[in-house]
Amino acid sequence: MPTLWLVFALIALAALGFVLGRQRALASAGGDVKLLHSLPAYYGHNVALSAIVPAIAVLAIWSLAQPMMIESRVAAMIPAESIAENTTVSLVMSDVRRLAEGLDQAVEAGVLDAAGANALEAQTIDVRALLGQVGVALGSEVSPEVLAAAQRYRSLTATGSMLKTIVVLLLSLGGFAWAYGRTHKDFRARNVVEQGIMALLILAASLAILTTVGIVFSMLFESLNFFGLHSWSDFFFGSTWAPNFRGDSELSILPLLWGTLYISLIALLVAVPVGLFAAIYLSEYASGTVRSFAKPLLEILAGIPTIVYGLFALLTVGPMLVRIFGQGEDGLLGVEWMSGATSVLTAGLVMGIMLIPFVSSLSDDIINAVPQSMRDGSLGLGATKSETIRQVVLPAALPGIVGAILLAASRAIGETMIVVMGAGAIAKFSLNPLESMTTITTRIVSQLTGDTDFASPETLVAFALGLTLFVLTLGLNVLALYIVRKYREQYD
Known part of the structure; x- marks a missing residue:
């Protein structure tokens, strides 16, 4: 059947x-x-x-x-x-x-x-x-x-x-x-049914935890298989990423980690100021008519597929940066610092645009949750509206704002399509944002794509990269929890 x-x-x-x-x-x-x-x-x-x-x-x-x-x-x-x-x-x-x-x-x-x-x-x-x-x-x-x-x-x-x-x-x-x-x-049918429903609710609430545990263990076992075939010291402390399915591979995570953090940092430098200022305007200064129109329009950015952002980076932002930095004497600056449309700056700018709704929407809700009595008290003591925002509203909303920023950071670290199409595929150390680089997520996709042998270190390294990425985002969440608890005690 x-x-x-x-x-x-x-x-x-x-x-x-x-x-x-x-x-x-x-x-x-x-x-x-x-x-x-x-x-x-x-x-x-x-x-x-x-x-x-x-x-x-x-x-x-x-x-x-x-x-x-x-x-x-x-x-x-x-x-x-x-x-x-x-x-x-x-x-x-x-x-x-x-x-x-x-x-x-x-x-x-x-x-x-x-x-x-x-x-x-x-x-x-x-x-x-x-x-x-x-x-x-x-x-x-x-x-x-x-x-x-x-x-x-x-x-x-x-x-x-x-x-x-x-x-x-x-x-x-x-x-x-x-x-x-x-x-x-x-x-006693009611007691039995309610106990059964309670058990089902507990099971449903435990699914997220069980799923997380299953993901961790699945990556952990495959990572152990990888470290049985490849040196852990080369993975964590090496300086070269050069997979070779015929042997003699150098599989260090450090160049990939550098590219991941560098692109995420540029994205946050774009998203956090723009998103936070947009949230302050919408919650404190905008009229009801403007807010009802602007906030949904801003949140549309969160619904655009990342592949569309990747195409935007590849076809619009990258060529625009090349015209500015990469055409020599014919360019706008008369220099040739950028050789192609793919670069850290290209991916970072587009990813920052994508992250603006994550910061602005959450920050707006958090700022609106600050009690109006705190604003009234500050204004009653003679503070201006801008002083009230800087010295009362933002400090009171800081734990939630930090959580929104770290959520955006986790989203940036885990992004793949924008990086694939906007940043390139070169794993290296460089401070130049106009050069191509790659990230951990891009390499995970690359190593698991195609007819590859799952018993080789060049494929199993994807699980070690995924586990490291998981630990990195977990660290961000722990940091966010610490900051939230510290400031909540101060402003409660």
């Missing part, structure tokens, strides 16, 4: 449980609601939740675990000598999955029966021609090992799906029967 149909069956069973559970509770009380411990709906909810929640949980876990277990078993069937020199196990497994899907489509289309799909011999021309009839194109020849693995993949998938359906339906029916059997007028 397809998973979607199985979910619909569980929903239907839960709805039936609600109706029958409610009717059974009323019948046990002789139709008198006053004799029930809880309202009738609680008895129905108890049966419905018992029928659907455990079954959905098992279905979700099974759906996640089954593909990984099947792939590990099928991958073990492929002998190492059958893998070509420029091919990896992951690429062979993608061929296995594509071939298995093609066999399924051939069976569904009537081109091949189920027995024939499992008994098909590895005759390359016959298999490719057969699957071509149902529109499945194979990128390589079908070896006997790949065909046997695909047939095994189909068999295990079909068996696993059948067992999943049986187990989930039995669990749902078991929960239905157990809850229905407990339903009577003295059963």
Whole structure:
């Protein structure tokens, strides 16, 4: 049974449980609601939740675990000598999955029966021609090992799906029967339902934490694999980034970290003053009409896709900077400091424009949250409006403003598309903002793109870079928390 149909069956069973559970509770009380411990709906909810929640949980876990277990078993069937020199196990497994899907489509289309799909011999021309009839194109020849693995993949998938359906339906029916059997007028259905809802709410609140822990551990394990193949001292203290998939790679994070921080600093130098001044104007000086028009218009910047900002950097800002700094005697300044449109300054300026709404919108909300009584007190003591803003409003709103700035900093550090299109791809140390550089996020994308071997240090380094980036943003959050607590104690 397809998973979607199985979910619909569980929903239907839960709805039936609600109706029958409610009717059974009323019948046990002789139709008198006053004799029930809880309202009738609680008895129905108890049966419905018992029928659907455990079954959905098992279905979700099974759906996640089954593909990984099947792939590990099928991958073990492929002998190492059958893998070509420029091919990896992951690429062979993608061929296995594509071939298995093609066999399924051939069976569904009537081109091949189920027995024939499992008994098909590895005759390359016959298999490719057969699957071509149902529109499945194979990128390589079908070896006997790949065909046997695909047939095994189909068999295990079909068996696993059948067992999943049986187990989930039995669990749902078991929960239905157990809850229905407990339903009577003295059963504390409200307490049970509320405890169940509380457990679901706790689980929902824990998803963010569990997701963060899962991300950290997934990166940590792969990073440990990387450091088992490459020197940690070269990664953290080396000065050169030069990946070479043929060996002898120099994989130091320091040039990438320098480019990341340099571009982020320029972006913040653009975004923080403009965003903060815009927030002060909108919250303290602008009329209601201007504010209602200007603030939504300003926040549109946050909704523009980053690829559009990247195109803006590549096609507009970069050539504009080249006309100013990079055309020699024909340029506006008569100098030639910039050789191409990609540079740190190009990416920093465009990224700063992108970050303006993050600073202005959050700062505006924080400044508006400062009590009006503090403004009135300052004005009553003879301070001017500008003095009130500088000496009362901004200090009181400082913790939130710092949080907004650090949020913008984290956004800048994690940006990819603007850097790819506006900053270039050269990893080096330089103080010249008119030169091309690259960042950690750009290198992560580069190292994981293409047909690469996930067992090589040149690919695994992406996880070490990601873990370092995570630690960096975590440090920013800790710093923001410290500043917020310090000033909150002062102004509360």
